[in-house]
Amino acid sequence: MAGPRRRLSPDARRTELLALGAEVFGQRPYDNVRIDEIAERAGVSRALMYHYFPDKRAFFAAVVRAEGERLFEATNTPPLPGQTLFGQVRCGVLAYLRYDEEHPHRAWAASSGIGRTDPLLRGIEDIDNDRQADRILGRMTAVVGGPMDDKVERDLRATVYGWLAFTFEMCRQRLMDPSLDVDLIADLCAHTLMDGVGRVPGIPAVLADAVAAPQR
Numbered sequence: 001m002a003g004p005r006r007r008l009s010p011d012a013r014r015t016e017l018l019a020l021g022a023e024v025f026g027q028r029p030y031d032n033v034r035i036d037e038i039a040e041r042a043g044v045s046r047a048l049m050y051h052y053f054p055d056k057r058a059f060f061a062a063v064v065r066a067e068g069e070r071l072f073e074a075t076n077t078p079p080l081p082g083q084t085l086f087g088q089v090r091c092g093v094l095a096y097l098r099y100d101e102e103h104p105h106r107a108w109a110a111s112s113g114i115g116r117t118d119p120l121l122r123g124i125e126d127i128d129n130d131r132q133a134d135r136i137l138g139r140m141t142a143v144v145g146g147p148m149d150d151k152v153e154r155d156l157r158a159t160v161y162g163w164l165a166f167t168f169e170m171c172r173q174r175l176m177d178p179s180l181d182v183d184l185i186a187d188l189c190a191h192t193l194m195d196g197v198g199r200v201p202g203i204p205a206v207l208a209d210a211v212a213a214p215q216r
Contacts, residue, residue, distance in 0.1 A: 014052050017042055021063040026104070035059055061121055068128040074099040075132070079139065085210045088139055090190040093167060097182045100175045133160045140197070143210045152202045159196045166192060 008016065020042055024033055035056045039049035053059035077091040137157060141147065148156070167189045174180045194211040197203065 013044070013048075015066075017044075017049070017052060017059075018063050018066045021059055022067055022103075025060060025063060030060060061124060064121055065124050068124060070103075071096070071099055072128065072131055076135075084213055085139060085143055086190050086194050086213065089136070089193050090186045093171075093186040093189045094182065096167070096171050097174060097185060100171055101178075104175060129161060129164055132164055133157055136160050136193075140207055144204045144207050148204060148207075149202060152200065152204075155200045156197060156203070159200055160193070163189075163193045163196055 017038065021038055024038060024041075033056070035049060035053070036046055038059070039046050042049075049059075053062060075092050075095045077088070077095050079088045083091075137153070137160060140156065147153075170185050170189055174182065174185055198208060198211045
């Protein structure tokens with residue numbers, strides 16, 4: 001049943017449609033969602049829906065992009081004074097898990113559907129991973145106090161990308177099974193990154209010391 005028609009600015013209307021889309025895509029497979037249904041639930045005409053999004057693929061891509069932005073902001077946890085690199089990573093993972101708890105359907109929408117096979121959606125995922133990797137590598141650069149050797153930075157970036165995939169899957173498992181302990185997942189993810197970075201050949205001694213420090 002359609003909701004009551006409300007006057008909203010174009011930006012507010014688009015935001016509302018994306019939030020509704022995240023909820024619907026998070027509850028059902030991509031192929032089982034009709035864009036007409038989104039319009040009906042939002043209380044807007046089919047024509048207005050298509051004014052904002054030309055087709056379902058474009059709408060889903062916009063939903064995924066918006067969710068990526070929200071998650072990126074939610075996991076922006078500035079380091080606390082004296083906080084170890086392990087502690088910084090752990091806080092970021094906990095922020096990710098909190099976001100999933102507060103927005104379970106939205107979080108799921110960003111990881112469901114056709115993203116692995118659709119070039120447009122895969123491109124969005126690559127951008128999100130790039131930003132997260134840049135943030136983590138920035139923390140490592142801050143520990144070192146300056147730029148690192150190009151080869152070392154290349155190897156560290158590859159390590160971080162692999163870790164992001166691992167962390168994403170751990171958080172997805174928690175989304176599917178809330179009985180999994182958040183502290184266990186946060187510890188496991190943070191330890192995994194510290195161990196991986198410590199195994200990269202040629203990392204600066206100060207970074208090696210940072211990832212080998214007591215990790216609690």
